[in-house]
Amino acid sequence: MAVSEDSPDTAVIAVRDADVTLGVTPVLRDVSVRIEAGEMVGLLGANGSGKSTLLRTIVGIVPTRRGSVSLFGRPVADRAVHDRLGYVPQFSAEASSIPATARETVATGLLTARRWFASGRDPRIHALLADVGLTALADRPVTQMSGGQRQRVMIARALVRRPELLVLDEPFSGVDMATQRTLATLLSRLQQRGTTVLVVLHELGALSEHLTRAIVLDHGRVVHDGHPADRPLIDPGHDHAFAVDQCLGQELQP
Numbered sequence: 001m002a003v004s005e006d007s008p009d010t011a012v013i014a015v016r017d018a019d020v021t022l023g024v025t026p027v028l029r030d031v032s033v034r035i036e037a038g039e040m041v042g043l044l045g046a047n048g049s050g051k052s053t054l055l056r057t058i059v060g061i062v063p064t065r066r067g068s069v070s071l072f073g074r075p076v077a078d079r080a081v082h083d084r085l086g087y088v089p090q091f092s093a094e095a096s097s098i099p100a101t102a103r104e105t106v107a108t109g110l111l112t113a114r115r116w117f118a119s120g121r122d123p124r125i126h127a128l129l130a131d132v133g134l135t136a137l138a139d140r141p142v143t144q145m146s147g148g149q150r151q152r153v154m155i156a157r158a159l160v161r162r163p164e165l166l167v168l169d170e171p172f173s174g175v176d177m178a179t180q181r182t183l184a185t186l187l188s189r190l191q192q193r194g195t196t197v198l199v200v201l202h203e204l205g206a207l208s209e210h211l212t213r214a215i216v217l218d219h220g221r222v223v224h225d226g227h228p229a230d231r232p233l234i235d236p237g238h239d240h241a242f243a244v245d246q247c248l249g250q251e252l253q254p
């Protein structure tokens with residue numbers, strides 16, 4: 001979605017004309033994305049299309065070479081916005097090596113520069129473990145959990161400081177269909193309570209009926225941005241028709 005330079009900054013996420021290069025590889029090209037409060041947006045695209053890089057750019061881990069990112073109307077470099085943000089990276093990158101129980105892992109979400117100690121007995125942690133259906137496994141080491149259980153621990157950890165914006169990178173990856181439905185219901189409940197959700201997906205899957213918008217990336221560019229139920233006819237000769245069709249299952253124009 002194009003964003004004009006002088007539009008007011010009411011968006012929870014505003015990425016403007018962003019180029020991102022990793023090493024010498026251009027990964028994102030001229031990306032503009034605007035997400036308003038209370039939306040639940042799916043970010044889709046083939047492997048290597050730049051989804052994780054865009055998420056990392058949005059949370060301030062990866063810098064833009066050109067363009068800008070703001071959260072809640074402030075530059076992403078402003079540390080104040082990070083208190084309002086929960087980020088769940090792809091679980092294999094973080095959770096699989098954590099030598100801690102579910103309770104301890106969720107408690108680390110309370111750590112801040114000002115508060116070095118977080119008790120695993122904090123009532124918030126108990127409530128969040130119940131929300132994600134892990135009360136019975138609270139004292140099990142994360143390393144002994146299934147992929148879906150680890151995802152739920154990491155989501156609970158991201159929620160412990162009650163973020164207004166929750167950003168998740170492929171939370172359904174390696175997760176069985178029943179757990180995907182549980183996670184989809186959880187995310188939908190959060191959205192109904194007012195949390196803005198941005199989630200990287202390989203396919204619309206269990207979240208399709210809950211998304212307010214689907215954004216498709218192809219080779220580092222936004223090639224579709226609309227409601228998941230939108231079925232625009234796409235010229236099959238269009239450069240990005242295949243990518244959009246693969247992600248959204250749309251009818252191509254004969």
Ligand SMILES: Nc1ncnc2c1ncn2[C@@H]1O[C@H](COP(=O)(O)OP(=O)(O)OP(=O)(O)O)[C@@H](O)[C@H]1O
Pocket residue numbers: 022023024025027045046047048049050051052053054
């Ligand atoms: N550190 C890096 N240095 C150079 N290129 C990188 C680096 N990290 C990722 N890339 C490249 O950037 C491109 C986008 O990667 P990214 O992980 O953002 O894609 P993705 O859409 O999330 O893929 P997947 O669905 O496989 O997770 C890929 O071509 C990848 O090889």
